[in-house]
Amino acid sequence: MKLSLNWIGQFVDIDKRKAEELAQRVSVSLTEVEKIENFRGVDVVMEIENKALTHRPDCFSHIGIAREIACIERLNFKNPLEKLNKKKLTFPKKTLPLQVTLKEDNLCKRYTAVILKDIHINPSPLWLQERLLACGVKPINNVVDVTNFVMLELGQPLHAFDYEKIKEKGNTREIIVRLARRNERITTLDGIQRELKKDMIVIADLEKAIGIAGIMGGANTEISEDTKTIVIESANFNEYSIRRTGKITGLHTEATLRFEKGQDPNLTYPAIVYVIQLLEKYAKAKLVSSIIDIYPQKTKQKSVVINTQKITRRIGTEIKDTEIKKILKRLEFEIVEEKDDQLKLAVPSFRNDIEIEEDFVEEIARIYGYDKITPQLPTRAINPVTEDLERKNSNNILSILSFLGLHEIYSYSFVSEYLYRKAQLDHQKMLTIKNPISPELRYVRDSIIPSVLEKAEVNCRNFEEFGIFEIGKEIHSLSLKKLPEEKKKISGIYYSKNQNETFYKVKGIVETLLNHLDITNYQFVLQENPQPFLDPNKSAQIKLLIYNTTGNLYKSKVQMAKEKPTEIILGYLGNLNKEVRNNFSMNGCATVFDLDFESLLVNIPEKNRYHPLSRYPSLFEDLSFIVSGNLPVETLRQKIDEVDEQISNVTLKERPFYSVKFGNNKKSVTFTIEYRNSKKTLNNTETQFIRHKIIQTLKKEYQAQIRE
């Protein structure tokens, strides 16, 4: 909002030359001054931010700001309202008829109107035009300019109708404030025809709407050059209704700006008196009615009891009662009663924002000065802070993934149908946004994968090989009545243009992550229903097996193998199928993974036990087998592991390989076997015996041939 310092200077004795210093004080005590500008060498314009004044309708006027400045600067405030309220007007004997009817008095708190005749429509005097221009308002003619001028000075929006254009019936004319009728339309002053909604307040005559209340007048009663007789409207409308109408029509006029904050109903009278005065002088207008003033329910005087001790305690610094009282007086809060630290304050009608004692913390503190408060930290018992294990573990996950070479990305929670289609996913279960910015942001994602693929596509242009991941939320709308389920996921992709297989890279990343988190009992199994974007033959579900460890902590492998563990699905990984790769312009191989964050977190065990080091040495031996190409290596490895208690570890020594030497579709698999007995040193005969058992078992179960 732009303010003229000349104008403010009429009410408070400020020094225009020290505008910068004034601006700094206004910034810390009221609202930020955004700009100080010289206006044509005759005035200084101060532009202030409106946001901090959202609750201060009184500050949308020069007198409101002048009152504040007087308080901040400890200067005298010359209030023009007093004079206007007391002004004696002489009313003519012969008047023109006008009846005002409020159909809905809760929508219109007060309606004040007057009729003026013999109007000479002319340009306004230069000084008045200058005031308007300084505030960024374009001068039009004396009638319009005067209504704008009074609004800028006092904060009361006004409107002028052409009296002759108001429907006459039975020798009288009537202004009715009512709700819009079904299918009612009006062409507003900006020339646009608008359809009215049924909860909009309109100003009407007996036959038609002549204005949208508090927003804009109608073209049908507009002042023209030939206008001789006008009706001035100075009214007060319900702020909620005005706000709603402003939003629906998209009309944010100067009037709306003030009305939607809730103007002081006591302003309508002095404002209309001021308009009469100015139009008598500058448009040769003559009063031709008394002041019609419909005010069904006078606003009550509000009062708030405050405790000055409590106020200073909340501010956190000592302020003397005399100082507090001085500030209150300057802000026009009247002390009605006083008892010890208790003050009963009468709230002026223009301060509709003041309701409770806490509101005075701000009033006192801002004028006293926030800069006078000494910063302090709260004190409390030094109880140890509970360690946030979830944070610790999730930070751990982040650093492991990045150390394994993946780059973290962020992508939007909102996705498009098109993106889902590219990823061969169904978009229909997703929650939709009613008011999206664009169709690309219409759905709330229930999978992170499509966004990850989209980001991979971006990077394929610049990089031949990379891995990215995102920790984000899947939103699953289970029922429209409830909050959706939010599932945190770790989703990522590894892409390589030149490597022909990236599956094992990603599997390695997942395994390393799990191992590092001390999650050990996991399994990769072929997915029965792989996600539609995956190659069904190259996708695996990641399962966590939870053994019941109550009772015996040192269960033997053989015992464990018999027990049926609880299975938890941690997620999956798999290669993108060819179509999806094409959809996202990927030329090489790409493997995605998707892990459930919560399942991971809750299953991270607390390491609280170690395996005693064996006092007897282990013996190591490599064994190679030739088996069918279709036999999963893990099946073989587990089988070996179960052969004997004294086999303490079985690991794959090298990648299996195929050769015609072994026969059709046969591969060679080599394991390193560790033999150990915790009670004695094993000798060769004993290991030979176990080895024989292994060879026999594999031969029997899988027709495996030992390779010498």
Place this chain on the structure above:
Amino acid sequence: MKNEIDNIYNQAISVIEKITNGEALEALRVEYMGRKQGKLTLLMKNIPDLSIAEKREIGPLINKVKNALTIAFDKKEKTLGQITNSENSFFDITLPGEKFNIGTLHPITQVRLQVEKIFQKMGFEILNPNEIDDDYHVFTSLNLPPQHPARDMWDTFWTENDLIPITHTSSMQNRAMKEKTPPFGVIVPGRCFRHEATDAHHEHTFYQVEGLYIGENINLSHLIGTILTFLQEYFQKELRYKIQPSYFPFVEPGLEFLVSCVMCDGKGEKDKIPCSTCGHSGWLELIPCGLTHPKVIEMAGLDPKKYSGFAWGMGLDRLVMLKYGIEDIRHFHAGDLRFLKQF
């Protein structure tokens, strides 16, 4: 001609055996197999003049010899090489080390972790907000009942079932007060949304850290002290601060916490060039804050006569942009590794 070829071969083989250094070997290779004047090369140049029968015989023979000599030279080079390396081993410490590809965390994650750490050290707990929440938690419980004019201050997305992709992580204030026993301090980092078209300076998806402290006799000095302590810890320098009135219905008073610009140290310019970070003003408007409104405390089931508190919010995006001088906010969600690999 055939004899000549045989001679060249025998000669070469016997000389190769006697060679003891690499330069001599290379000279010999040029002498026999050099592309212009090599003995074998010169012989090959004669081939076009031969009869067809001779061509059939000599051509393959020369090739055979050529291959044999190449192998001989290579073999000798290898043996010589091994001798050289082991005898005169120069250990080149300037060679690059083995390459490990290490990933990166998103800059907003990095700054979030930093902020969390500071507040954890100050005894604050961390809460996670919902990404989609209801009207009660996003607005009503924060003294913003339906139809409250100040709701316009937030540009809100709505889902088909009238839920809200959260406009601020203040959505956890009510829950925090219901769950915790004062005195307590929490921070809530999270992803927020505003209905706003995206350009270099605007994003519909952004990241906020909300803070809330509730206790007995909490006042403005505590609010100022806490925020100032955090900011000085974060920027690792002494900062001047300034407080301006603002308005948010869930605090009373509503304030804006400004600090001296960290780029120009509050001077408004650096090396006589106006500072663009603070728009020449020397101040950064960083943290909207205030004392928790008694209605907000009451709605969470606590007694506002007994308890008071303060709350603030700050943008992680802003902190990251300030730290690295990032000019375009769109980089954060572009997923472009050329950007992300720098952090």
